[in-house]
Amino acid sequence: MSSEKHNTTKPTQQPDWKFEFEKHWKTCYRKSVGYFTSHKNQFSLPKIAGVACGGLSLIWLASGVYIVDEGNRGVITRFGAYSETTQPGPHWHLPMPIEKVAIVNVEQQRFIEVGYRDSGRGSKAASIAQESLMLTTDENIVNVHLAVQYQINNARDYLFNVKNNEATLKQLTESVERAVIGASNMDYVLTEGRSEIVARIKNDIQAAMDDYKAGIIIASVNLQDAQPPEEVQGAFEDAIRAREDKQRLINEAEAYSNEIIPKARGAASRLLLEAEAYEAEKIAKAKGETERFDQLLVEYEKAPAITRKRLYLEAREKLLSGTNKIIVDAGQSAPQLYMPLQNPVSHPAAESKAPQAEATAEAAAIDKNHGPKTAANSLRPSRSKP
Numbered sequence: 001m002s003s004e005k006h007n008t009t010k011p012t013q014q015p016d017w018k019f020e021f022e023k024h025w026k027t028c029y030r031k032s033v034g035y036f037t038s039h040k041n042q043f044s045l046p047k048i049a050g051v052a053c054g055g056l057s058l059i060w061l062a063s064g065v066y067i068v069d070e071g072n073r074g075v076i077t078r079f080g081a082y083s084e085t086t087q088p089g090p091h092w093h094l095p096m097p098i099e100k101v102a103i104v105n106v107e108q109q110r111f112i113e114v115g116y117r118d119s120g121r122g123s124k125a126a127s128i129a130q131e132s133l134m135l136t137t138d139e140n141i142v143n144v145h146l147a148v149q150y151q152i153n154n155a156r157d158y159l160f161n162v163k164n165n166e167a168t169l170k171q172l173t174e175s176v177e178r179a180v181i182g183a184s185n186m187d188y189v190l191t192e193g194r195s196e197i198v199a200r201i202k203n204d205i206q207a208a209m210d211d212y213k214a215g216i217i218i219a220s221v222n223l224q225d226a227q228p229p230e231e232v233q234g235a236f237e238d239a240i241r242a243r244e245d246k247q248r249l250i251n252e253a254e255a256y257s258n259e260i261i262p263k264a265r266g267a268a269s270r271l272l273l274e275a276e277a278y279e280a281e282k283i284a285k286a287k288g289e290t291e292r293f294d295q296l297l298v299e300y301e302k303a304p305a306i307t308r309k310r311l312y313l314e315a316r317e318k319l320l321s322g323t324n325k326i327i328v329d330a331g332q333s334a335p336q337l338y339m340p341l342q343n344p345v346s347h348p349a350a351e352s353k354a355p356q357a358e359a360t361a362e363a364a365a366i367d368k369n370h371g372p373k374t375a376a377n378s379l380r381p382s383r384s385k386p
Contacts, residue, residue, distance in 0.1 A: 064095040071107035073155040076100070085155055104155040109219065112170045114177060116145040116224065125224070133229070134178055140186035145224040148173050148205070150216050157215030165214055169205075176204040187243075190226055198223050 067090050068074040074086035078099045086101075093099045115132030116125040125145065132143045150169065152158045162168050180200050184193055202221040209216050228236040300307040 060095050064093045064099070066091055066093065066101055066103075068103060071105060073104050073106050075102045075104060075155050075159055077102070082156055082160060102159060104152060104158060106152045106155060108151060110150055110152075110166075112148045112150075112166060112173065114146040114148070114170060114173050115143070131174060134181045136181060136186045136189060137183055138185040141229055142181065142186060142189055142226055143229055144177065144181060144189075144226050146173065146177055146201070147222045147224050149219040149222070151219055152215055153217040154215035157213050159215075162212055162214045165216060168212070168214065169209070169216065172208050173201070173205055176201055176208070180204070186228070190228070194223050194226065 066074065068086055068088045070088045072088060074091060076083040076086065076093050076099055083099065093101055116127050118125045127143060127145070132145060133141055134144055135141055158165060180197055181189060184197065189197060198221050202218050206218045296307070
């Protein structure tokens, strides 16, 4: 029994929050009414109105404080008209409705898409046929996707000169794009002309926006895609392959031409040089023979018999120098000897004396039989002395 009495505890009672709130509210109300009653002379209506107006004035003036973040500009208008542009930092302007401030981000990169819409989830961009299909100068249709990146360079012009800047820029981009594509043929747009087309579109858009004084600068223009319509995609790919084969054959022919032509020119130059060398050789040889003949004529006039004999022996030596047979004349009664010598040994001293002795004997016999005048006149060359 005693243990059961000690184990029994009374349950805790939950507080009544509603009752407590009403209790404290009534206490505060009674204190406020008592304070107001005891100081009734201090709370006159004019004083209350003055305090209220002062507080509202302070709140109204404090509402003119604003902060411009980095990369933004604050454009202040007074009764709707432009007043000034403020730089990043804390500022104050006359509160509404006298002045208003519009914060413009001048460093944000903005984009517009012409001809397609990018879902941004890695899927293929959806093409907008109304914007993307364009006619070229050779009456072909191309599907063009263009992306323009721009930013604001003048906050005042951006807010006041053009009503809807993004819509205006998009319509202007589409118009300029159609003009540039329409002045080019299809092959130029799809192949080597992309960079030039993009540069022309960017320059034309920037010039038009400057004329509008829109406060926009074009950062870049990207030609995302340029393809023929899907209906003729297969035929166009065949045409591209054929054009590539044609260019490949042209390159091969040019390579062969560049290889053969220098060789032919080199061979022609070599033949010309050889011909000139042959010409110079023949001319020099002819001049040498002429000079030798003139010198020989002078010697012949001095000693006709000796010169004639020397010429005869030189001619005989020249004719017999190529044979490998030697005939020795040992007299009419002596037998003839034949020696088949391939490389006979000669004695220069004997050979040099023998022709001279033989030439002297023959010259003496001729002079004895015919006389010097007859022999000289009969063997004189027909060429006159120069």
